[in-house]
Amino acid sequence: MKLATLKDGSRDGQLVVVSRDLSLAHHAAGIAPRLQAVLDDWSFLAPQLDDLYQTLNEGRARHAFPFDPRLAMAPLPRAYQWADGSAYVNHVELVRKARGAEMPESFWKDPLMYQGASDELLGPRDDIVCPSEEFGIDFEAEVAVVTDDVPMGTKRADAGAHIRLLMLVNDVSLRNLIPAELAKGFGFFQSKPATGCSPVAVTPDELGGAWKDGKVHLPLVVHWNQVKVGEPNAGEDMTFDFMQLIAHVAKTRNVRAGSIIGSGTVSNLDRSRGYCCIAEKRSLEMIESGSAITPFMKYGDTVRIEMFDDQGRSLFGAIEQRVAPPAKR
């Protein structure tokens, strides 16, 4: 099934079920007030939502209305955890190569992951607000999963059952703040502002055969200012699958329901597939010609991130964000 959260002026919005083709929505408040509540009690509530979803798809739902992604918040407008991996290790290697840094061999075996901020997750049409264009504003197109409760010590073999939902995310990065921040040794902080999310989150069965071995075997299509810049296949070159990423998070702690775990920028070794973040393009330019030519995003720039099934149907709806300065106060 497909679930979304609609803006209603509140912090957590209104949970709705969305039809498979993303055309219709139906309020689900009679079943659960918000998505977090569903994740808190998945086995009891999800079947009820799924019944509504079937009814909606069959055109029999009594109070269906058009689904407008412009009114969507993030599926979880605020979450208790956002942990982002760098599962496409060839991307990590490339970026490091561009700045002349060796990549430790261990990066192929031990997932790289950072703890992100989850107190404000952006809806698919919310602006990317940034105080300065000089910060090096970049998008990062990713796939993410949402888990239920994962007990400490859960291994890869048992982690798959904890994946309740999938969605797309735009892990916005402020590239020019990263070097100084990583040099301090404590990881990203100011360099990772609020993350954008796709209009709907979907259960794994919605992906059919494309969801296999903890990976989504479909291209992730990225447009920057209406120009297609990337369509790498998210199922290829993913060194760590989502089960491995979940096991990594759960090694020393319980992972509680509603945790969002990201893949990191999708990236294929086949460079003809383009890029999911500008940093990758710039790294390739550095390696080829010694200098990065492509600039980062400017105010007014747009990024569109979407994934289609093999019949060209949008699975999650599109993230479509514009970069903007802070509103005057």
Next chain:
Amino acid sequence: MKLATLKDGSRDGQLVVVSRDLSLAHHAAGIAPRLQAVLDDWSFLAPQLDDLYQTLNEGRARHAFPFDPRLAMAPLPRAYQWADGSAYVNHVELVRKARGAEMPESFWKDPLMYQGASDELLGPRDDIVCPSEEFGIDFEAEVAVVTDDVPMGTKRADAGAHIRLLMLVNDVSLRNLIPAELAKGFGFFQSKPATGCSPVAVTPDELGGAWKDGKVHLPLVVHWNQVKVGEPNAGEDMTFDFMQLIAHVAKTRNVRAGSIIGSGTVSNLDRSRGYCCIAEKRSLEMIESGSAITPFMKYGDTVRIEMFDDQGRSLFGAIEQRVAPPAKR
């Protein structure tokens, strides 16, 4: 006022108001179901809670009952953000000196901060569960604030008004996992398991004159296995006050209500005040004798963290946690 969250089998517990002397509690469900809801709408709900608090302190509350910290969850059992600073820079300098690393001069001007996991925060008597004693289990006694909504770009001068609550935290660290994790460049992850919290969170006015310039000017008392090992004054040697820490978090993003921002391990230059984490003790040993003698915590070890006003009254109640292996499944 003083607020706590009592265990009731649910994920978020029951909000209660606690008397100033920590002896009595009163359910607050008629005002707000849980602490997050209060922080979401502070100016409307806090005065109502404060009325109840006054009534409770005056012995006129109709349904008061004994407050038992053993039944307390973390004030926010799950939070949307936990960002921890390292505001006692002399501690950072010491730890780095012990491992032969210079500390960049910028550390005195630009706060060091990491994003922590907040999907599970431990109550004051919850065990510190760790899969292995070999991970180098350490406590870190800290002060933390809880904010309401802090808009992006908020400066230090405006940040103080956003501090709604204060509490103590035990930022448990797995020291032997840290070197490899920091070497990867993305900061702490597995090395920072669930954080423990004091029984109550209190409004700044509860601290009277001890709350000044965004710092708590009182000793933080730490016992390890019933032996007092530290009582540094949290108001001394705090290079960055809480307003600066909040401004740091808000530089590139909105900070949403219920965000917890920590001071980092409290540490005084006056070494006679002892230590708030074992790593500091070990660093001193390294510098003095070339090797660290004091071991990290073992299963069964306890840590007690508490703060008293100048008349010896406990302000937040005590964090009192025991280290334990995971339960057999």
